[in-house]
Amino acid sequence: MKSKNSDLQIGVIGSGGRGQLLGALAHRPGRGARVVACCDVSDATLARNRQEYGAGLFTTGDCRALLARPLDAVIIATPDFLHEAQAVAAAARGLAIYLEKPMALTIAGCDRILRAAARTGARLYVGHNMRHMPFVQKMKALIDAGAIGEVKACWVRHFVGHGGDFYFRDWHAERRYTTGLLLQKAAHDLDIIHWLCNGYSRKVNALGGLTLYGALPGRKPREKGPTRPRPDEMQLAAFPPTKMRGLNHRIDVEDLSSVQMQLDNGVFATYAQCHYTPDYWRNYMVIGTEGRLENFGNGEPGTHVRVWNRRKQGYDARGDATYRIPVSRGTHGGADPMIMAEFLRFARHGGKTATSPLAARESIATGCMATESLRAGGALRMVPRVPAGLAAHFRK
Ligand SMILES: NC(=O)c1ccc[n+]([C@@H]2O[C@H](COP(=O)([O-])OP(=O)(O)OC[C@H]3O[C@@H](n4cnc5c(N)ncnc54)[C@H](O)[C@@H]3O)[C@@H](O)[C@H]2O)c1
Numbered sequence: 001m002k003s004k005n006s007d008l009q010i011g012v013i014g015s016g017g018r019g020q021l022l023g024a025l026a027h028r029p030g031r032g033a034r035v036v037a038c039c040d041v042s043d044a045t046l047a048r049n050r051q052e053y054g055a056g057l058f059t060t061g062d063c064r065a066l067l068a069r070p071l072d073a074v075i076i077a078t079p080d081f082l083h084e085a086q087a088v089a090a091a092a093r094g095l096a097i098y099l100e101k102p103m104a105l106t107i108a109g110c111d112r113i114l115r116a117a118a119r120t121g122a123r124l125y126v127g128h129n130m131r132h133m134p135f136v137q138k139m140k141a142l143i144d145a146g147a148i149g150e151v152k153a154c155w156v157r158h159f160v161g162h163g164g165d166f167y168f169r170d171w172h173a174e175r176r177y178t179t180g181l182l183l184q185k186a187a188h189d190l191d192i193i194h195w196l197c198n199g200y201s202r203k204v205n206a207l208g209g210l211t212l213y214g215a216l217p218g219r220k221p222r223e224k225g226p227t228r229p230r231p232d233e234m235q236l237a238a239f240p241p242t243k244m245r246g247l248n249h250r251i252d253v254e255d256l257s258s259v260q261m262q263l264d265n266g267v268f269a270t271y272a273q274c275h276y277t278p279d280y281w282r283n284y285m286v287i288g289t290e291g292r293l294e295n296f297g298n299g300e301p302g303t304h305v306r307v308w309n310r311r312k313q314g315y316d317a318r319g320d321a322t323y324r325i326p327v328s329r330g331t332h333g334g335a336d337p338m339i340m341a342e343f344l345r346f347a348r349h350g351g352k353t354a355t356s357p358l359a360a361r362e363s364i365a366t367g368c369m370a371t372e373s374l375r376a377g378g379a380l381r382m383v384p385r386v387p388a389g390l391a392a393h394f395r396k
Helices: 017-026 043-053 063-067 080-092 107-120 134-144 187-197 335-349 357-375 388-395
Strands: 008-013 033-039 058-060 073-076 096-099 124-126 151-159 201-209 256-263 268-274 281-288 291-296 304-308 321-324
Touching: 008 017, 008 063, 008 335, 017 033, 017 043, 017 073, 017 335, 033 043, 033 063, 043 058, 058 063, 063 080, 073 080, 073 335, 080 096, 080 107, 096 335, 107 124, 107 357, 107 388, 124 335, 124 357, 134 187, 134 281, 134 291, 134 304, 151 187, 187 201, 187 256, 187 268, 187 281, 187 357, 201 357, 256 357, 357 388
Parallel strands: 008 033, 008 073, 033 058, 073 096, 096 124, 151 268
Antiparallel strands: 151 281, 201 256, 256 268, 281 291, 291 304, 304 321
8 A cells, every 4th residue: 555645546447427526536647546547438438537537547437457557446437237347356466446436236235245355455435425415414413312212214215307307218127137227216215225224234124116207208228328318417307207318229127116125123124216297305303202203304404304203283394403514525424435434544544433344235135135125015024144254354
């Protein structure tokens, strides 16, 4: 690992899209970290990367060539179906890894990544940036301080208002590239449910289907490859969502789903996801033996967390305590700058982090088994635990 004063040498795999943002946050020449290599299949992206990071940047379309460079850390921000092979290859080199969520498409794939990192001691970090969102951190702090007593239930509603803009246009819409949106999109929420409730799902069942986007016209096959440039903006005029056009020619993931879970500590949780609501946000509600709490907003001005912990008749919209969440600078409610700062510290020094590769794997395991249940008509599924030896390694 680097001497204390020199910059970590960082490579970015998948340096457009999400990787462009993460690379920009990591690039702090003279202040601890420098992006020195980028890998992407898009020549236009690599040309932009050279402008962003300087002409001396190593660029390639082959991640093996990037991994052969003298690096300290890699950021892997490619589409989901590439995560496993790229993370395993980076771990084999012993590099510190920032791996975007979802960790992999399968439980076995997650465990192969964990095993590869455990074998070389590579520092593995998964990009569950919601753990750095101030409203989530406030809910976690209130629960841990006993504001609602012992947690018994968690109900989450996920209104994915931009589903048609971002999740049904390219690889996201196909099972072979994502497994399903209960991993691709819900990996965040399943992780936060586990974190707030202090346990991991062991039993799941789910129902859902492709209820709207599958019937829309004008879906032509792409000329090549599963990716296409993401639109920068939502098509706000395309509402109701039946007006959406230009969607992926093949859509076999669900646009509406709901999951029930029982955690290893007995907590019951539910999660519901819809990809064509007029608005976009996540609503978390946690019920304990001495009250309940709920968020309103996800970091924009006016976001607050409300606690109800006194008995009353009927609904009291004001609750018994309100905690206003200050607006933070940066994308995803200020979470992105914080998660990258934490990764750079972890890559250099190791130590405790708010995110956890074990928890990341547990969210994928829950999403995989929920997807399996949904596609089997709602049958109960057990979520397999992380093999004990691996779990012990990452708990250290
Ligand atoms: N944590 C978050 O909040 C968050 C937000 C957005 C995306 N993501 C995750 O980031 C990842 C990337 O998402 P995206 O929307 O940027 O995807 P994308 O389709 O825009 O692809 C990202 C980049 O990878 C490149 N790429 C594709 N195939 C490649 C290959 N074989 N080798 C190298 N580069 C390749 C693309 O050209 C693109 O520049 C996904 O796993 C997604 O789940 C996370």
